[in-house]
Amino acid sequence: MRQANLKWILTLAIACGAMTVFFPFFWMAVTSLKTAPEIQRVPLQVAPDNWLNFANYAEVFRREPFLRYLLNSAIVASIAAACSVVVSSLAGFGFAKYRFPGREFFFLAIIGILMVPFQSVVVPLYVWMNELGLLDTYAGIVAPDLVSVFGVFLMRQAIETIPNDYIDAARIDGASELRIFFLVILPSVKPAIATLLIIKFMWSWNEFFWPMVVTSSPQMKVVTIGLTSFTNMYFIEYNLLTAAAVLSILPILVIFIALQRWVVQAVVMSGLKG
Amino acid sequence: MRQWYRLAFPSNHLERRKRVGFLFVLPALLFFGAVYLLPLAQSVMYSFYRIAPGGARQFVGLRLYEKVLTDPTFWGAVWNTVQLLLMSVPTTVILALAVALGLNRISSLKWRNVWASMYFLPFATSLVAAALIWQWIYEPVYGFLNYALSFAGMRPHKWLQDLNEVRPAIAAVSVWVRIGFDTMIFLAALQSIPQEYYEAADMDGASAIQRLRYVTLPLLNAQIIMVCILELIFNFKIFDQVYATTQGGPGGASQTVIMLLYDTAFKFFRFGDASVMAVFVFVTLMVVTVVQWRIFRKPVEY
Numbered sequence: 001m002r003q004a005n006l007k008w009i010l011t012l013a014i015a016c017g018a019m020t021v022f023f024p025f026f027w028m029a030v031t032s033l034k035t036a037p038e039i040q041r042v043p044l045q046v047a048p049d050n051w052l053n054f055a056n057y058a059e060v061f062r063r064e065p066f067l068r069y070l071l072n073s074a075i076v077a078s079i080a081a082a083c084s085v086v087v088s089s090l091a092g093f094g095f096a097k098y099r100f101p102g103r104e105f106f107f108l109a110i111i112g113i114l115m116v117p118f119q120s121v122v123v124p125l126y127v128w129m130n131e132l133g134l135l136d137t138y139a140g141i142v143a144p145d146l147v148s149v150f151g152v153f154l155m156r157q158a159i160e161t162i163p164n165d166y167i168d169a170a171r172i173d174g175a176s177e178l179r180i181f182f183l184v185i186l187p188s189v190k191p192a193i194a195t196l197l198i199i200k201f202m203w204s205w206n207e208f209f210w211p212m213v214v215t216s217s218p219q220m221k222v223v224t225i226g227l228t229s230f231t232n233m234y235f236i237e238y239n240l241l242t243a244a245a246v247l248s249i250l251p252i253l254v255i256f257i258a259l260q261r262w263v264v265q266a267v268v269m270s271g272l273k274g
Numbered sequence: 275m276r277q278w279y280r281l282a283f284p285s286n287h288l289e290r291r292k293r294v295g296f297l298f299v300l301p302a303l304l305f306f307g308a309v310y311l312l313p314l315a316q317s318v319m320y321s322f323y324r325i326a327p328g329g330a331r332q333f334v335g336l337r338l339y340e341k342v343l344t345d346p347t348f349w350g351a352v353w354n355t356v357q358l359l360l361m362s363v364p365t366t367v368i369l370a371l372a373v374a375l376g377l378n379r380i381s382s383l384k385w386r387n388v389w390a391s392m393y394f395l396p397f398a399t400s401l402v403a404a405a406l407i408w409q410w411i412y413e414p415v416y417g418f419l420n421y422a423l424s425f426a427g428m429r430p431h432k433w434l435q436d437l438n439e440v441r442p443a444i445a446a447v448s449v450w451v452r453i454g455f456d457t458m459i460f461l462a463a464l465q466s467i468p469q470e471y472y473e474a475a476d477m478d479g480a481s482a483i484q485r486l487r488y489v490t491l492p493l494l495n496a497q498i499i500m501v502c503i504l505e506l507i508f509n510f511k512i513f514d515q516v517y518a519t520t521q522g523g524p525g526g527a528s529q530t531v532i533m534l535l536y537d538t539a540f541k542f543f544r545f546g547d548a549s550v551m552a553v554f555v556f557v558t559l560m561v562v563t564v565v566q567w568r569i570f571r572k573p574v575e576y
Contacts, residue, residue, distance in 0.1 A: 014376040018392035044421040091302035098295020101277040120556040121313035147305045177294040206400035208514045224402045245403045256398035268462040
């Protein structure tokens with residue numbers, strides 16, 4: 001009896017916590033459906049007058065080139081994710097299945113990069129981008145984001161589990177090393193590739209610091225920066241800001257919910273790297 | 275030396291294969307070298323030079339270190355950052371641990387997943403969006419938080435606009451954003467603990483508290499330390515949330531180290547001063563990580 005009660009209390013506590021954590025999302029969505037006078041009502045009213053009032057969303061697109069911001073983020077995040085998969089799986093293959101001088105050293109060196117905070121290298125990177133004429137370009141935004149240590153680590157772990165016999169069999173059949181990479185290795189690590197694609201897309205989409213540094217013109221803003229343009233006024237119109245926030249979060253949230261299993265796996269892996 | 279020569283000029287197919295392996299790894303090495311190692315070395319170099327806006331450099335030795343490290347603004351930012359992380363790191367880790375322990379006890383797999391995904395959601399959100407949503411909740415006049423607290427008879431607070439409330443308010447946002455990440459790691463670790471350990475503890479007549487104290491926590495030791503280190507690093511580098519909301523205000527009460535670094539470098543274009551801060555951040559995080567790892571790491575065996 002006492003056990004059963006305890007179980008209910010526990011479930012209730014977990015559920016209350018989950019609701020609390022979820023509440024800001026709910027509040028954001030509700031606010032984005034309200035008019036400016038509605039959000040200033042006293043006493044505060046939770047539900048919007050009209051649940052289908054999407055005027056704020058239209059206004060967001062009218063005020064700012066928000067579609068462009070979304071597109072910029074999508075372009076940058078896609079390039080980062082794709083490039084990361086290619087370079088990381090090549091490196092993972094090299095580290096997992098070949099012996100060459102310095103292999104262990106190089107791998108440890110790459111893991112050691114985790115100790116270098118990006119903010120510690122940002123000034124020289126900015127100077128480089130300036131000299132290369134890449135300020136305010138897609139190439140400039142995406143450049144430092146193309147590969148992540150986590151990707152190399154993840155792909156090495158995944159490729160290590162492929163039996164060497166498969167590779168040797170392909171070699172006996174006369175396949176070149178690159179062919180083996182494409183026809184044997186990549187198809188066997190699809191889950192790892194999916195994991196890396198998703199997490200890397202998510203990280204790049206949410207990136208803020210470097211795009212702030214490297215972009216200046218309105219048409220190169222990514223969506224995280226575009227969001228802040230709704231706060232630059234003396235008075236913040238929260239009905240518009242929350243609509244913009246919904247737009248910026250929605251794509252990533254849909255991906256996250258649809259593919260949560262992979263994301264969780266990626267996070268657990270990224271945790272294990274420490 | 276010889277093996278490197280052989281790597282460049284292989285004489286048989288085995289050596290050629292080694293070269294292929296090296297070439298596969300090369301793009302990643304070049305990338306990390308170019309984006310992290312070389313700029314890190316340059317950051318260190320810049321910190322010894324006074325750089326004029328035109329690009330003219332003058333070697334000034336440790337003068338910039340002396341200037342930055344005796345600047346009360348800099349130490350103010352460091353102190354703010356430390357206060358922020360002292361509030362958010364323990365809170366996040368303890369709450370995440372509690373949530374993970376709770377989730378692990380929920381027997382219905384379906385419901386466990388539902389609750390778990392709600393805790394994870396903020397993790398998928400950008401820090402900027404998260405901070406702005408919270409700024410709206412914190413709004414002194416029309417915000418939800420003051421409204422909710424009014425039912426408890428509390429007078430309205432100014433939160434982000436108050437000298438003393440701004441840091442706890444920002445720390446709470448960090449907790450909200452990070453709790454899902456930590457929970458995921460703890461939950462995965464909990465699920466990998468073999469059930470026999472608990473059966474053995476039950477046979478010895480251990481209470482729930484004793485099971486937690488003598489079985490679960492020791493087995494989670496590695497994850498707890500790792501999460502603490504990750505949280506410490508994450509919170510030390512706090513920038514997005516502050517920049518999007520208070521910009522360091524009111525009165526510099528939420529100015530953080532990275533905010534100051536950003537302003538110094540990209541508002542005032544004092545690259546030398548900013549590089550001193552960059553070196554400071556790098557060295558601090560490295561020392562903290564190594565020390566934490568050394569002191570607390572105990573081998574875990576299942």
